[in-house]
Amino acid sequence: MQAPVDYLLQLADSALILGQRNAEWCGHAPVLEEDMAMANVSLDLIGQARLLYQYAATRLNAEGKSAPALTEDSLAYFRDVPEFRNYTLLELPHFPSHTGLLAPAAAAERDFATTIARNFLYSAYMALLWEALQNSKDEELAAIAAKSLKETRYHLRHSRDWLVRLGDGTAESRQRLQAALQHLMPYTQEFWFASEAESAAAAQSTGVLPATLQADWDALVDDALQEATLQRPPAAGYVTQGKCGRHSEHLGYVLGEMQGLARQHPGASW
Amino acid sequence: MNRQEIEALLDRIPDPEIPVVSIRELGMLRDIRVEGDEVEVVITPTYSGCPAMDQIEADIRAALAPHPLRTRVTRQLAPAWSTDWIGPEAREKLRRYGIAPPQGPAAAEQVIRFVTRNAPEKGAPDAHHARAESQKHAVTCPRCGSAHTVESSHFGSTACKSLWRCLDCREPFDYFKPY
Numbered sequence: 001m002q003a004p005v006d007y008l009l010q011l012a013d014s015a016l017i018l019g020q021r022n023a024e025w026c027g028h029a030p031v032l033e034e035d036m037a038m039a040n041v042s043l044d045l046i047g048q049a050r051l052l053y054q055y056a057a058t059r060l061n062a063e064g065k066s067a068p069a070l071t072e073d074s075l076a077y078f079r080d081v082p083e084f085r086n087y088t089l090l091e092l093p094h095f096p097s098h099t100g101l102l103a104p105a106a107a108a109e110r111d112f113a114t115t116i117a118r119n120f121l122y123s124a125y126m127a128l129l130w131e132a133l134q135n136s137k138d139e140e141l142a143a144i145a146a147k148s149l150k151e152t153r154y155h156l157r158h159s160r161d162w163l164v165r166l167g168d169g170t171a172e173s174r175q176r177l178q179a180a181l182q183h184l185m186p187y188t189q190e191f192w193f194a195s196e197a198e199s200a201a202a203a204q205s206t207g208v209l210p211a212t213l214q215a216d217w218d219a220l221v222d223d224a225l226q227e228a229t230l231q232r233p234p235a236a237g238y239v240t241q242g243k244c245g246r247h248s249e250h251l252g253y254v255l256g257e258m259q260g261l262a263r264q265h266p267g268a269s270w
Numbered sequence: 271m272n273r274q275e276i277e278a279l280l281d282r283i284p285d286p287e288i289p290v291v292s293i294r295e296l297g298m299l300r301d302i303r304v305e306g307d308e309v310e311v312v313i314t315p316t317y318s319g320c321p322a323m324d325q326i327e328a329d330i331r332a333a334l335a336p337h338p339l340r341t342r343v344t345r346q347l348a349p350a351w352s353t354d355w356i357g358p359e360a361r362e363k364l365r366r367y368g369i370a371p372p373q374g375p376a377a378a379e380q381v382i383r384f385v386t387r388n389a390p391e392k393g394a395p396d397a398h399h400a401r402a403e404s405q406k407h408a409v410t411c412p413r414c415g416s417a418h419t420v421e422s423s424h425f426g427s428t429a430c431k432s433l434w435r436c437l438d439c440r441e442p443f444d445y446f447k448p449y
Binding site: 033036040041046050051139143144148149150151157158161 | 348423429
């Protein structure tokens with residue numbers, strides 16, 4: 001049994017875009033240890049994306065519709081905004097919403113609390129999803145899930161530690177983390193409705209319906225927020241649809257930076 | 271060449287990042303399948319983004335190149351690599367090299383449903399130890415053997431290590447994370 005390619009791309013694009021966003025801290029993180037941490041988390045995420053893109057490319061090439069043959073690089077570097085299937089949450093800049101900034105600017109404007117909150121919300125979800133996908137009827141996807149699960153649990157431990165440290169920290173760190181949660185929590189609504197690819201994958205037991213993970217995710221989040229002495233903001237309002245290819249204005253800037261070199265020098269190698 | 275001879279050749283390939291141990295000792299070399307003059311070498315990555323995989327594949331090809339063999343290198347993901355595959359000898363080599371080997375089975379460290387820690391009062395003298403003591407296995411310093419150590423960073427110089435500090439001999443050291 002083989003999972004729908006769009007389902008693979010949704011997982012791959014999410015890993016890649018958060019990997020790219022976290023890597024923006026490389027050389028700019030608040031402390032050296034976090035500089036290494038963010039780069040390491042990105043390395044894992046981009047590694048996961050590569051495995052999924054390689055598998056997706058093999059599948060698309062087997063369909064024989066695209067010439068020349070697709071590769072992991074063509075999927076990462078030569079698709080445009082509407083073709084990306086990542087969650088909107090992951091393409092947002094590291095800025096608190098009130099700044100209204102679009103592109104990465106001065107390092108001092110980046111907000112570490114936003115980064116931590118986003119990584120926590122996403123890795124808590126992915127730890128549950130990868131855990132479930134270990135039992136996917138798609139053997140290749142199950143193998144990627146088992147591999148990614150170990151990494152994701154470590155990312156969750158890291159972001160959760162910081163969530164508690166900052167939430168239960170100084171007045172300023174607490175205020176900034178609370179603001180970041182306020183800003184990001186509404187975007188987590190996108191996790192729960194089933195996209196076409198998710199419904200199709202769940203129907204053939206190669207994937208799972210996201211709503212089946214919601215209670216466990218709520219428990220992970222509530223437990224961490226309680227220890228961090230933070231309030232859980234409501235997840236209400238507009239439900240974003242990045243995983244269906246409808247994105248915010250921010251993704252174009254991410255792709256601009258990430259794909260620029262590959263598009264200026266197609267096929268170049270180091 | 272028979273399987274034993276090929277094994278002996280591949281046994282000598284060091285890990286590109288930690289050259290005191292071989293890729294076999296780290297558990298990355300999963301299988302060698304020989305059929306006539308065809309040999310298939312199966313390797314598995316430590317972490318998904320392990321940048322050493324291309325180097326390892328090139329090293330395998332280079333080791334077998336002088337011999338009349340057709341070499342195929344296959345990357346296999348399942349079962350996912352685990353530090354449980356690192357044997358006692360390799361662990362001792364890591365320790366002598368200055369890297370604390372993974373302590374305890376990988377499964378023990380993989381809890382995602384957390385229990386609330388009894389955090390010490392802020393500023394209490396042992397506030398630092400809360401995290402170390404919440405781990406099931408104390409990490410011992412590879413230099414002086416003291417278990418009086420503290421984690422200074424979740425992430426270290428490579429994906430498979432975290433950074434620790436010994437509170438007795440004061441040396442910082444790498445810890446190979448159970449995984």
